[in-house]
Amino acid sequence: MAVYNFAAGPAMLPKEVMLLAQQEFSDYKGCGSGIMELSHRGKLFAPVRDRAESNVRELMNISDDYEVLFIQGGASLQFCMLAMNLLNGGSADYALTGVWSDKAAKEAKNFGTAHIVASSKETKYDHIPCFCEWDLDPKAAYLHITSNNTVAGSEYFDFPTPPEGVPLIVDMSSDIMSRVIDVNKFGMIYAGAQKNLGPAGVALVVIRKDLLSRTKDCVPTMLKYSTYAENKSMFNTPPTFAIYILALVTDWLKAKGGIAAIEKVNIAKAAKLYNYLDQTDFYFTPVAKENRSRMNVVFRTPNADMDAKFVAEATAAGLTELKGHRLVGGCRASIYNAMPEEGVDALIAFMKEFERVNG
Numbered sequence: 001m002a003v004y005n006f007a008a009g010p011a012m013l014p015k016e017v018m019l020l021a022q023q024e025f026s027d028y029k030g031c032g033s034g035i036m037e038l039s040h041r042g043k044l045f046a047p048v049r050d051r052a053e054s055n056v057r058e059l060m061n062i063s064d065d066y067e068v069l070f071i072q073g074g075a076s077l078q079f080c081m082l083a084m085n086l087l088n089g090g091s092a093d094y095a096l097t098g099v100w101s102d103k104a105a106k107e108a109k110n111f112g113t114a115h116i117v118a119s120s121k122e123t124k125y126d127h128i129p130c131f132c133e134w135d136l137d138p139k140a141a142y143l144h145i146t147s148n149n150t151v152a153g154s155e156y157f158d159f160p161t162p163p164e165g166v167p168l169i170v171d172m173s174s175d176i177m178s179r180v181i182d183v184n185k186f187g188m189i190y191a192g193a194q195k196n197l198g199p200a201g202v203a204l205v206v207i208r209k210d211l212l213s214r215t216k217d218c219v220p221t222m223l224k225y226s227t228y229a230e231n232k233s234m235f236n237t238p239p240t241f242a243i244y245i246l247a248l249v250t251d252w253l254k255a256k257g258g259i260a261a262i263e264k265v266n267i268a269k270a271a272k273l274y275n276y277l278d279q280t281d282f283y284f285t286p287v288a289k290e291n292r293s294r295m296n297v298v299f300r301t302p303n304a305d306m307d308a309k310f311v312a313e314a315t316a317a318g319l320t321e322l323k324g325h326r327l328v329g330g331c332r333a334s335i336y337n338a339m340p341e342e343g344v345d346a347l348i349a350f351m352k353e354f355e356r357v358n359g
């Protein structure tokens with residue numbers, strides 16, 4: 001039975017990537033040692049790290065004004081690392097559009113002021129507040145947003161323009177490389193790898209070089225962005241497996257035609273699923289139509305018992321990990337880059353049949 005895995009993260013990886021990694025795990029390119037047994041500074045691994053960076057630069061069209069860094073600790077470490085490096089006693093603007101942006105703002109409070117410019121918390125993060133209502137501080141150290149709200153199922157389709165001189169910082173953990181963006185609009189972009197880029201264990205950080213000098217000397221060496229920038233992310237032993245798989249996933253994405261090509265597929269997959277959700281009264285999605293995420297499609301059946309039945313029967317049919325986040329319940333289909341269109345077709349067919357039997 002074909003299994004389609006709708007997990008929110010760690011999430012599906014392309015089959016081709018896993019098969020190649022399986023081969024290279026025990027014997028990397030005929031050298032007699034597995035990829036995980038090689039020195040991170042050696043002749044065989046160093047090109048893997050370099051390729052991960054050059055693939056990211058090529059795919060996202062990143063200029064020399066930016067550093068591309070690989071840092072352990074996931075996106076959650078970036079919540080505090082960002083504030084440690086760029087806030088340091090000042091005030092930064094945060095838009096609260098989901099649980100992750102809330103967590104990011106909480107971490108910032110340890111290092112200064114997190115000024116909330118907008119929030120949809122009162123309505124369970126069911127929309128992105130209109131930029132026209134944002135209370136932006138012209139003196140903010142930065143403006144922080146979460147481009148895709150993995151738990152609530154909403155996504156920004158355009159980005160706010162911060163006041164002159166205020167860098168825009170984005171947590172793109174769950175929609176990085178799913179769509180074309182203009183990197184030059186951002187001071188920093190960060191993403192945990194385990195949704196769209198590879199396995200857990202590394203975060204990708206793309207940071208404008210001029211921001212590196214804002215960090216105070218007292219910040220610990222391992223938590224300074226400049227340490228990673230000055231040492232090709234190899235001040236210490238980097239997470240070699242995560243970087244290796246990220247290199248393979250980005251190879252795969254390039255072979256697929258790059259981000260513009262995968263964006264078309266992502267638009268088509270999400271449209272199919274939302275069109276179906278809009279046609280039925282059995283399923284319901286709480287997210288404002290104009291903010292519906294293309295990556296995490298959140299929906300419910302008429303009640304919580306039915307949600308549980310749906311998830312159990314879907315799992316038995318090979319459609320796995322459809323349970324909503326523990327904080328919000330319901331159901332969630334995460335359809336990142338690696339989810340083929342056939343997976344979405346199979347899900348819709350299952351949903352139709354489930355509605356026919358239980359509706």
Ligand SMILES: *Cc1c(COP(=O)(O)O)cnc(C)c1O
Nearest residue numbers: 074075076100150171173174192
């Ligand atoms: C998953 C996720 C995180 C947390 O990532 P970790 O790597 O587990 O720390 C942060 N932000 C967003 C938007 C996410 O989807």
